Amino acid sequence: MIRSLASRTGQMLLVIFGISVLVFCIFFATPGADPTARIAGRGASPQVVERIRAEYGFDRPLPVQYVKMMEKLFVTRDLTSFVNHGQRVVPEVLQAAPVTLSLVLWAAFFWVSGSLVFGIASAVLRDSWVDRLLMVLGLIGLSMPVFWLGEVVNLVTQSRWHDTFLFRWVPPLGYVPFSQSPWGWAKALFLPSLTLAVCFIGLYARVLRSELLTAMGEDAIRTARAKGAGPVRVWLWHGLRLSWLSYVSLFGLDFAQLLGGGALLTEVVFAMPGVGRLTYQALATLDLPLIMATVMYAAVFVVIANALVDGLYALLDPRIMEGRHGR
Amino acid sequence: MGADALLKLHHLHLELPNGTPLLEDVSLTVRRGDALGVVGESGSGKSLTAMSVMGLLPSLKASGSIRFEGRELLGMKDREWRRLRGVGMAMIFQDPMTAFLPVRSIGAQIDEQIRLHEPVSRREARARTVALLGRMGVPDPEAAAKRYPHQLSGGLRQRAMIAMALSCDPALLIADEPTTALDVTVQAQILTLLCEIRASGAGVMLITHDMGVVAQTCTHVAVVYSELVVEQGPVAAVMARPLHPYTQALLEAIPPLDGPRPDALPTIPGRPPAPDARPEGCVFAPRCRYVRPDCAVRPALREPEEGRRVACVLYDA
Numbered sequence: 172m173i174r175s176l177a178s179r180t181g182q183m184l185l186v187i188f189g190i191s192v193l194v195f196c197i198f199f200a201t202p203g204a205d206p207t208a209r210i211a212g213r214g215a216s217p218q219v220v221e222r223i224r225a226e227y228g229f230d231r232p233l234p235v236q237y238v239k240m241m242e243k244l245f246v247t248r249d250l251t252s253f254v255n256h257g258q259r260v261v262p263e264v265l266q267a268a269p270v271t272l273s274l275v276l277w278a279a280f281f282w283v284s285g286s287l288v289f290g291i292a293s294a295v296l297r298d299s300w301v302d303r304l305l306m307v308l309g310l311i312g313l314s315m316p317v318f319w320l321g322e323v324v325n326l327v328t329q330s331r332w333h334d335t336f337l338f339r340w341v342p343p344l345g346y347v348p349f350s351q352s353p354w355g356w357a358k359a360l361f362l363p364s365l366t367l368a369v370c371f372i373g374l375y376a377r378v379l380r381s382e383l384l385t386a387m388g389e390d391a392i393r394t395a396r397a398k399g400a401g402p403v404r405v406w407l408w409h410g411l412r413l414s415w416l417s418y419v420s421l422f423g424l425d426f427a428q429l430l431g432g433g434a435l436l437t438e439v440v441f442a443m444p445g446v447g448r449l450t451y452q453a454l455a456t457l458d459l460p461l462i463m464a465t466v467m468y469a470a471v472f473v474v475i476a477n478a479l480v481d482g483l484y485a486l487l488d489p490r491i492m493e494g495r496h497g498r
Numbered sequence: 499m500g501a502d503a504l505l506k507l508h509h510l511h512l513e514l515p516n517g518t519p520l521l522e523d524v525s526l527t528v529r530r531g532d533a534l535g536v537v538g539e540s541g542s543g544k545s546l547t548a549m550s551v552m553g554l555l556p557s558l559k560a561s562g563s564i565r566f567e568g569r570e571l572l573g574m575k576d577r578e579w580r581r582l583r584g585v586g587m588a589m590i591f592q593d594p595m596t597a598f599l600p601v602r603s604i605g606a607q608i609d610e611q612i613r614l615h616e617p618v619s620r621r622e623a624r625a626r627t628v629a630l631l632g633r634m635g636v637p638d639p640e641a642a643a644k645r646y647p648h649q650l651s652g653g654l655r656q657r658a659m660i661a662m663a664l665s666c667d668p669a670l671l672i673a674d675e676p677t678t679a680l681d682v683t684v685q686a687q688i689l690t691l692l693c694e695i696r697a698s699g700a701g702v703m704l705i706t707h708d709m710g711v712v713a714q715t716c717t718h719v720a721v722v723y724s725e726l727v728v729e730q731g732p733v734a735a736v737m738a739r740p741l742h743p744y745t746q747a748l749l750e751a752i753p754p755l756d757g758p759r760p761d762a763l764p765t766i767p768g769r770p771p772a773p774d775a776r777p778e779g780c781v782f783a784p785r786c787r788y789v790r791p792d793c794a795v796r797p798a799l800r801e802p803e804e805g806r807r808v809a810c811v812l813y814d815a
Binding site for chain 2: 389390391393394395396397398399400401404409412413487488489490
């Protein structure tokens with residue numbers, strides 16, 4: 172157990188190292204371009220350019236440059252954005268992280284509960300009109316672009332019907348920290364996270380439905396019924412147990428990429444100061460240090476989530492554990 | 499076949515919702531302490547018979563009668579039927595690898611069955627599970643209960659399956675080809691186990707395509723051909739003097755154990771009819787060596803001798 176944990180951690184570190192090299196190479200070691208000028212941004216003075224060159228070691232060999240960059244990112248955490256007048260990049264990302272985390276947690280809550288209800292309902296009532304209706308709704312949810320849906324939600328709740336009793340409670344766009352007001356936090360996040368969850372509900376309900384129907388054809392389900400288990404138990408206890416593996420792996424990956432800034436469009440539309448919006452701003456101003464910091468941050472989350480999903484897999488299906496560590 | 503019949507199928511007929519018949523006419527009887535072997539080729543409807551007794555085929559239309567301990571099962575509400583499953587009758591499936599839920603330990607799965615039917619605590623259920631596994635000859639039952647199906651050998655898995663089936667002391671045990679997925683030595687052990695279960699007073703219905711298994715384990719045998727019971731009787735009598743031409747041909751096709759080895763085993767020409775192309779008259783007539791004009795009318799299951807029943811014109815008085 173400890174050995175497999177250690178080997179897993181080692182693998183994670185290796186992957187993160189690989190990503191950091193890649194990110195570094197793409198941004199700073201591209202041949203034929205001077206990274207100094209890019210970090211400094213447009214129209215920087217020669218003094219600033221000179222200072223950056225010395226600070227980042229751009230006049231020294233590539234490995235030194237890489238180590239310097241990683242040191243600034245992870246150890247001293249004083250990677251500075253010059254476009255943004257000396258803003259420290261790492262604290263900025265860390266400040267944005269709780270916003271994204273809250274948004275994604277709420278969205279995950281909505282999309283898991285929504286897709287469980289829809290998926291199970293349409294599997295149980297397969298081929299009935301309820302099933303067809305739910306699947307069509309799912310397809311609609313799946314194919315609605317989140318930025319469009321977000322704008323429509325904003326239009327309806329912020330301006331058109333904001334003064335009706337339905338949407339009077341909707342707070343203005345933006346984020347309220349949990350520590351400031353838990354209720355305000357929940358209110359501010361409700362609509363953005365629901366919007367974000369819509370397309371996931373559609374996708375996950377479809378996946379769950381098909382997996383569940385496949386699982387219900389298995390011999391083990393017949394055994395469960397032969398044991399005298401009732402329909403609720405057969406579906407929820409035995410059927411779900413057999414079918415939620417791909418659901419869980421899908422969830423792990425989506426959750427991680429959203430935490431890593433994948434909720435960019437939602438955050439921009441709803442003016443949430445999260446990691447996604449930070450990435451968006453960095454891209455708009457070509458703020459290289461900030462872009463690099465957000466990309467690394469996202470990579471770390473995806474890698475960690477992957478490891479967690481793998482661990483969860485082994486808990487959910489004991490056959491996997493032996494396959495992996497039977498080497 | 500008096501009032502002590504545990505299970506009595508009478509003209510059981512099963513069809514798909516679109517009207518294609520799956521079981522034509524199955525009549526058989528299992529008494530307490532009897533082991534009835536149901537023999538037939540693949541696709542002859544053996545498993546369907548077993549599943550319809552358990553009520554596991556809710557999407558199919560059944561008619562006729564299934565009486566279990568004097569109660570009519572057909573037309574019973576699923577809720578009541580559910581209370582019988584596992585307690586009154588239990589089933590052992592062909593492949594214990596796929597029949598167990600792969601993601602839970604076998605102990606948990608046996609506990610579940612006990613707790614579904616009896617108000618016992620988790621701990622009591624586990625104690626019973628362990629005792630059962632021990633009785634089935636599983637070495638170190640306590641550790642075995644904590645293992646997952648894929649961690650056990652085929653024989654142990656099937657023993658666990660039998661333990662699960664017996665966990666609530668069913669009056670009727672239905673075994674659907676319980677030894678097909680196992681090798682010969684394990685098969686012998688499992689069959690011995692089934693004999694013991696029968697000797698302890700339960701009725702056993704053993705579904706198989708292996709006459710040898712029937713001879714070894716059962717007291718009675720029912721031969722099924724093309725979804726019809728064609729012959730039924732005590733094993734010894736049927737083996738010694740099969741009445742129905744199909745049973746005769748089936749027994750001739752078993753290689754002799756001693757004497758000169760035949761160059762070729764006798765076979766039955768042709769193939770069983772498809773469900774939608776079943777002949778009007780005797781279903782075996784197209785392949786029968788005694789076929790006569792009056793085979794064009796389907797013969798009923800008669801009792802030409804005490805305790806033996808056969809559906810063939812040869813034995814019409």
